[in-house]
Amino acid sequence: MKLAIIEHVKVGPRSWRLELDAPEPARESVPGQFVHVLCGSSYDPLLRRPFSIHDADAESGRIRLLYEVRGRGTALLAERCPGETLDVLGPLGQGFRLPETSDARLLLVAGGIAVAPLYFLARRIADTVGCARTTFLIAARTKSMLLCVEEFSSLGGDVRLATDDGSAGYSGFVTRLMSEYLEGLTGGEKLIVFACGPMPMLEGVAGITKARGLKCQISTEAKMACGVGACMSCAIKVRAGDSFEYVRACREGPVFDADEVIWE
Numbered sequence: 001m002k003l004a005i006i007e008h009v010k011v012g013p014r015s016w017r018l019e020l021d022a023p024e025p026a027r028e029s030v031p032g033q034f035v036h037v038l039c040g041s042s043y044d045p046l047l048r049r050p051f052s053i054h055d056a057d058a059e060s061g062r063i064r065l066l067y068e069v070r071g072r073g074t075a076l077l078a079e080r081c082p083g084e085t086l087d088v089l090g091p092l093g094q095g096f097r098l099p100e101t102s103d104a105r106l107l108l109v110a111g112g113i114a115v116a117p118l119y120f121l122a123r124r125i126a127d128t129v130g131c132a133r134t135t136f137l138i139a140a141r142t143k144s145m146l147l148c149v150e151e152f153s154s155l156g157g158d159v160r161l162a163t164d165d166g167s168a169g170y171s172g173f174v175t176r177l178m179s180e181y182l183e184g185l186t187g188g189e190k191l192i193v194f195a196c197g198p199m200p201m202l203e204g205v206a207g208i209t210k211a212r213g214l215k216c217q218i219s220t221e222a223k224m225a226c227g228v229g230a231c232m233s234c235a236i237k238v239r240a241g242d243s244f245e246y247v248r249a250c251r252e253g254p255v256f257d258a259d260e261v262i263w264e
Contacts, residue, residue, distance in 0.1 A: 023061035031121035032095030032255040036227035038087035039077040052117035066116040102129040104190040111197025131157035139174035143167035175204035206258035216258035222249035237262040
């Protein structure tokens with residue numbers, strides 16, 4: 001699809017929010033899915049870049065992406081202006097399974113730019129079962145890199161922050177904050193965890209939830225070339241009975257049950 005850029009603003013030291021006129025993706029997208037974007041004005045760089053869908057509004061027909069400039073592709077994307085069009089594939093991949101009732105406490109854990117898909121998830125939770133029993137743990141390396149704090153707060157849940165350097169909120173990794181939060185809960189209370197972030201963080205989250213017998217869905221980060229399951233560049237090792245197999249983050253994921261993934 002050729003999608004028009006409606007708004008493109010810098011929201012952090014290296015972070016940008018991009019809004020696209022995208023009626024079809026806005027109707028079809030579910031939290032956890034992504035789009036594959038041709039970042040330059042030509043085929044340089046050749047490969048598309050995957051971006052989690054940060055928000056989607058079927059009524060306005062718009063979607064938002066939240067991304068961090070990390071290399072040549074994203075640097076070129078940051079130069080694109082409202083009124084231009086982007087070549088986009090999507091929505092792609094398998095998203096989060098949303099809670100169907102409000103009887104469970106929910107915990108959403110985001111590390112860095114990975115707040116992007118979790119905000120979309122949080123908005124859907126707010127629209128369906130509500131966020132009264134939802135806690136958001138938002139982490140970044142330093143205060144200036146925290147994203148979407150006000151947006152999460154507006155949904156009505158409990159927002160807690162963590163920074164590696166202690167410049168805002170909890171001082172330390174978000175997995176430690178998560179462990180302390182869980183220790184403060186009443187025993188026997190039903191809890192579902194959703195997480196997105198760097199793979200080492202997700203491995204830590206998976207270890208914590210497994211030890212406590214908690215259900216956890218994670219959105220994995222993997223390098224993708226084609227985005228449609230053909231090239232196998234985004235393989236994730238998962239359990240298959242008593243053995244294992246490799247699946248594609250772009251097709252079978254990027255969202256998996258945490259206890260499916262084999263961490264190595």
